[in-house]
Amino acid sequence: MDRKLKNTVILIVLLLLIILVGSIMVFVIQKSEIDSKKKRINELNLNALNAYNTDELMNQLNTLKLRAAELDSILALRKFNIPVNLSQSEFFNFVNKISFGFEPESNVNIEYKDIEQKEHYKFYKYRLFGTANYNDVYKMIFAIEQSKELKKIISSSFDNFVFVDKEGVPQYLVTYNLECAVYYSDNDRYASSVSKENRLIPNPIYDIFYPLIRNEIPPNSEDLLDVQSAQLLALIPEGAFLVDSKGTTYLLWEGDKVYLGYLTEIDFTHNVVHFVLNKGGIIEKLSLNLDKKETEEIKK
Numbered sequence: 001m002d003r004k005l006k007n008t009v010i011l012i013v014l015l016l017l018i019i020l021v022g023s024i025m026v027f028v029i030q031k032s033e034i035d036s037k038k039k040r041i042n043e044l045n046l047n048a049l050n051a052y053n054t055d056e057l058m059n060q061l062n063t064l065k066l067r068a069a070e071l072d073s074i075l076a077l078r079k080f081n082i083p084v085n086l087s088q089s090e091f092f093n094f095v096n097k098i099s100f101g102f103e104p105e106s107n108v109n110i111e112y113k114d115i116e117q118k119e120h121y122k123f124y125k126y127r128l129f130g131t132a133n134y135n136d137v138y139k140m141i142f143a144i145e146q147s148k149e150l151k152k153i154i155s156s157s158f159d160n161f162v163f164v165d166k167e168g169v170p171q172y173l174v175t176y177n178l179e180c181a182v183y184y185s186d187n188d189r190y191a192s193s194v195s196k197e198n199r200l201i202p203n204p205i206y207d208i209f210y211p212l213i214r215n216e217i218p219p220n221s222e223d224l225l226d227v228q229s230a231q232l233l234a235l236i237p238e239g240a241f242l243v244d245s246k247g248t249t250y251l252l253w254e255g256d257k258v259y260l261g262y263l264t265e266i267d268f269t270h271n272v273v274h275f276v277l278n279k280g281g282i283i284e285k286l287s288l289n290l291d292k293k294e295t296e297e298i299k300k
Contacts, residue, residue, distance in 0.1 A: 079148075080148065080149075081148060081150065082150050082184060082185045083183075083184050084185055084186070084188045085185075085186065086124075088112060090149075091110070091124065091182045092110055094147070095108060095140070099140065102132065102133070102139075103132075105163065105171055106131070106136040106173075108132065108140065109128065109129050109130045110126055110128055111126065111127040111128075112125075112126055113125040113126060113179075120185065121183055122183070122184055122185070122186075124181070124182045124184075125180070125181055125182075126180045127177070127178070127179055127180075128179075128180060129175075129176060129177045129178070131173045131175050132173060132174060133173060133174070134172075134174050135204050137174050138205055140178075141153060142201075143201075144180055147197070147198065147200065148196070148197050148198050149182075149183075149184075150182075151181065151182050151183070152180065152181045152183075153178055153179070153180055155178070155179040156178045158174055158175070158177075158209070159175045160172065160173075160174060160209040161173045161174060161175045167219060167221050168218070168221075169219065169221070170214070170218065172207070172209060172210050172211065211281065213280060213281035214280035217260070217280055218260075220259045222257075224258050224259040225242060225250045225252065225258045226244050226259045227258050228277075229244055229245035230242050230243065230244045231243050231244075231288070232290055233249070233290075235268055235271055235290070239252050239253035240252050240263070240273045252273075253266070254266055258275060258277075261277035261284075262275065264276050270289070271289050271290045272287050272289040273287065273288050273289075274286075275287070275288075
């Protein structure tokens with residue numbers, strides 16, 4: 001065999017070897033990868049076609065809007081929500097709004113303390129302290145606990161406080177110290193886009209710190225009749241005619257107010273008038289007639 005023919009045979013063998021190796025690579029080794037790439041190309045082509053389908057996009061948008069509205073309504077119906085990215089000043093504004101209608105002797109102090117991080121939410125910690133009317137303190141606690149945006153009282157302490165004003169009238173107040181947690185989140189999974197505040201004004205309740213028996217007797221700042229030193233002068237159709245120790249005369253009828261109490265009854269048959277007095281929690285019934293002064297005390 002001559003050299004030229006020999007080289008030709010070698011080249012043919014090498015070509016067949018290359019074709020064989022390439023076929024193995026394409027149809028055996030890389031077949032699964034090629035199939036996945038073709039599938040991905042088909043998906044991209046399908047999405048590209050749908051991207052230009054306006055009706056299909058609008059249908060998808062409307063479906064998502066309905067779903068979002070449904071989820072939002074469920075969150076809105078919940079009594080409490082956790083707001084998104086709440087600022088520290090929001091709680092100050094909340095307390096100022098609640099305390100706007102408090103009595104003049106009531107005061108509220110706010111102190112920011114700390115922030116704590118939990119797995120799905122965070123909360124600010126505040127301290128509220130001061131002196132206030134008992135029902136004002138109750139209104140503040142009620143508003144914090146019932147607020148739509150979640151807030152909770154962590155700890156509390158209370159004590160009674162007696163304040164005597166310039167006119168000598170005692171005011172029975174409460175000193176309080178509250179620690180509050182104000183919750184918020186970094187996402188809107190707990191919040192609704194439309195939020196209606198809960199009812200934050202409670203009904204008045206009995207002041208448990210108000211003493212049943214008091215040492216302080218309010219002064220007679222209204223210049224009312226002091227029954228204990230008064231005398232019944234006459235009974236006339238218009239009512240009872242009385243005079244106090246200073247010589248000041250008064251014409252009173254049933255239900256009229258006197259110092260520490262009220263005139264409860266005018267008995268024209270027996271020429272007697274009856275009073276009920278409240279002396280620091282001690283209830284007294286006192287009667288005056290035309291010819292003598294009778295006093296009857298009934299302690300309750």
